[in-house]
Amino acid sequence: MPYITGERKQGLLLPSSIEDYINPSDPVRAYDAFVDQVDITELGIQTEPNRVGAPEFDPRAMLKLLVYGYSYGVRSSRKLERATHHNLSFIWLTGGLQPDHKTIARFRRDNQAALSNILKACAHVCLKLGLVEGNTLFVDGTKVHANASMKNTWTEKRCLESLKDIDSRIARILSECEQADASEQGNPSLVKMRECLGKQGKLKEKIQGVLKDLQAGQKNATNTTDPESVRLRSNGRLGVGYNCQSVVDDKHGLIVHSDVVQASCDSNQFSLQIEKAQQALGKPCATACADAGYASTEDLKKSLDEGMDVIVPSARQVKDPSSRVKKEHFAYDAKDDCYRCPQGHLLRYIGDHKQTKSRIYAVGDPEQCRQCPLFRRCTNSDQGRRVERLFLEDVRERIEQRYLQADAQAVYRRRKLRVEHPFGHLKQNLGIRSFLLRGLAGVKAEAALAATAFNLVRITTILGPEAFVQRLAA
Missing domain, CATH: 3.30.420 (Nucleotidyltransferase; domain 5)
Known part of the structure; x- marks a missing residue:
């Protein structure tokens, strides 16, 4: 059976313009039309076409590159750069522009606030086209x-333990340095020990700074790679x-x-x-x-x-059913402000819980609970069962x-x-x-x-790329 083989040296007649690379029904035209109708200055992207200096890449083309890339899982600036060289849809979308990965990364970094508003613009388009009701x-x-890595997350306890460990290492290195000074002056190992001592000192300063921030702030832990993560x-x-x-x-x-x-x-x-x-x-x-x-x-x-x-x-409506006696098995008497358990014992108000914003009710005699046949199914506390009632219990x-x-x-x-x-x-x-x-x-x-990328994928599925472009132009 003969095989179909390729020929790299075969002469081809490519389209005369980039526009002819993409057919009218290609989804990339929907992304192009969407970004074209977005007011990028309203998003917060500054445009100064008459500014003096070296020319920059068109911010609208850069925005198209990011939105389209995210729609297909291409997020890395290096992969986006590679796509503008090898992928016809990316080449068509940017009009043949080929920004390098540093330019792409800088545009994304410098326009973070503006990019956060792109979904709002997409929502307005969906509302205009009748694809969203909002009811x-x-x-x-x-x-x-x-x-960021979990290993770069620091708590106050970890900082104190690390500082203690560093102090012991510094003391050991200083002792070794003193011995080397006395017996092996000029030995290369002495230089190495002093370099190690300097590194330990810098690490100690860094951890002390982290500890100071933790003690001054409200966070229980901080990550040195991305301090705003949790x-x-x-x-x-x-x-x-x-x-x-x-x-x-x-x-x-x-x-x-x-x-x-x-x-x-x-x-x-x-x-x-x-x-x-x-x-x-x-x-x-x-x-x-x-x-x-x-x-x-x-x-x-x-x-x-x-x-x-x-x-x-x-939460109590979606939990798995069990044989334990739950709060809903207790009857509340609004007139006397008390609860009655399934065995008929009264639980009276004893105080408030400020953290949970609730009122606490408990049995008067804990021995009643301990002698109850439902004791272990109801509570394991020797002080008897307690029930909390939210200040807004009627709302719940x-x-x-x-x-x-x-x-x-x-x-x-x-x-x-x-x-x-x-x-x-x-x-x-x-x-x-x-x-x-x-x-x-x-x-x-x-x-x-x-989120914008997901919406555009959904819209092109619902309407089709050509119909979406036509309705945007209407």
């Missing part, structure tokens, strides 16, 4: 690793990174707002992220939904007070009852389909499991680029 919004978060647990492993928040519209699952916060959990993020999403859309939403990680009653009350329909289950009960209604359940089932889809695409398909830039401003810019 029902879903919130979720995911943890993304920082461009310690967080992801998939059972402790690391350093950021909490990436996303707000998604219900109609087509498009992201209308993204943010990066320095928090290890999603609690107290609900009202903030919904408010920012409403500002981006320029309109209030009717319904907001999230998982139990956002179930902070005090925070959810802010959205309720604005007349919003909040669908968020409490109202939110829990709303979650159990049939229409709320239907909305909550759509939550996973809408808000978790973008994270899956960005992490699994594009490999965005860690940030490249360091610092909060840098990771916010990357998160906005990634």
Whole structure:
């Protein structure tokens, strides 16, 4: 059977212009049309075409390069540089411009605040095209690793232990130097020991500076590579990174707002992220939904007070059922302000818990609990069972009852389909499991680029590249 073979020396007649390289239905034309209609000065990118000095690459072309690159998982400045030389779609998109990796990295670094606004511009386009309604919004978060190592994370305890170890090493080196001075003057090993002593001294100064910052600030730990990152647990492993928040519209699952916060959990993020999403859309939403990680009653009350329909289950509504006696098995008597346990014993108010913002109720005689047949299923404390009631317990009960209604359940089932889809695409398909830039401003810019990239992929799937370009031009 004959084989089809290639011939590198075969003469070819290439298109006469770069425009002819890409057919009208190629998705890259959608990215080009989107960035062309964005007001880059409104984003915050300074444009001075008449400035005196060496010419710079067109900032709009650089923005196209970043947005298109992130859409296909090409984020490294070196890989983007390589793409402008070898990939026809990149060559067409930039009009044949070939910036080097330093130029690309500098543009991304110098325009972090502007790049953070690109998703807002994309949300406005989606609203204009009718792809986003803004009536029902879903919130979720995911943890993304920082461009830093856990070994460079320092706590006050680690600093003190390291300083103690360094002091002992310095004392040992000084002792060895004194012995060498007395017996082997001019020996090369003496020079080496003094170099080692200098290194230990510099390390000690660095750790002392870190310790001073920890003692002066409110953080329990700091990373010397990326000081703005935080310690967080992801998939059972402790690391350093950021909490990436996303707000998604219900109609087509498009992201209308993204943010990066320095928090290890999603609690107290609900009202903030919904408010920012409403500002981006320029309109209030009717319904907001999230998982139990956002179930902070005090925070959810802010959205309720604005007349919003909040669908968020409490932690106790999603936990696995067990045989233990739970708080909901206790009956509350509002008139006498007390609880009655399943065995009929009274739990009366004994004080407040300021940290959890709740009232504490306990049995009068702990012996009643110890003699109860449900003792080990109810509590293991010899002081008897205690129950906490939030200051806003009535609000929490109202939110829990709303979650159990049939229409709320239907909305909550759509939550996973809408808000978790973008994270899956960005992490699994594009490999965005860690940030490249360091610092909060840098990771916010990357998160906005990634969210915009996801939206453009979705839009070209929904409308098709040609229809999207035509509707933008209309």
